[in-house]
Amino acid sequence: MLYIVGLGPGSKDMMTQEALDVIKKVPTIVGYITYIHLIPDLLEGKEIVTTGMRGEVERSQKAIEIAASGKDVAIISSGDAGIYGMAGLVLEMASKMEQHIDVRVVPGVTASIGAAAALGAPLMNDFCHISLSDLMTPWDVIKQRVDAAAKADFVICLYNPRSKGRPHNLREALDIILKYKSDQTVVGIGKNVGRSHEIEKITTIKDLDETEINMTTIVIVGNKNTYVADGRMITPRGYTL
Structure with missing residues (x-):
């Protein structure tokens, strides 16, 4: 069995019980080295397979090969493996194999949910996730999505908002949002x-x-x-109080 496990945002306290149980029972863990460092106390005695940044395809291939050999293995992501995580890539690659392997996705707490809980209740009405990283999605497409979400007045959760290589993407996104929202619009930051x-x-x-x-x-x-x-940051659900 190949498990695709979401570790949550970074704290063991925010991992699901299913994620903890899977990591405890499988003999081999595959992951990005930074994620491996989040759970050192859970990995004693296990075989650890790591790759560096942008090694997603290599990690997925290694996990699939281990599972195909008949061993149980878990490939880990931070947050939820199905939200900008490893689940999609692993399932795509596994579907192209001639040999069938069993795959199970184990959900985790994604960053927006963890941040929302710390900030108050900002996600009580319709919201969306948009990644500002243009490594996988063209920037023009991302801008179109930001525009549509802002026009529809969604609460917008911006992932991968700013990096050294993309210092201006957040500002461009906010400028698009300001076409439809006031500059006094409340913003929550979870770091x-x-x-x-x-x-x-x-x-x-x-x-x-x-x-x-x-x-x-x-x-x-x-x-x-x-x-x-x-x-506390609050987005009303619409109750009459």
């Missing part, structure tokens, strides 16, 4: 969610400091009804 140096901050589009944002940050842009009360 290193679930880890020892976690930071949560509530601000507005106007006052957002882009220099605080990096690839370990999730940016949640509220809708027109999102507000702040008692230091």
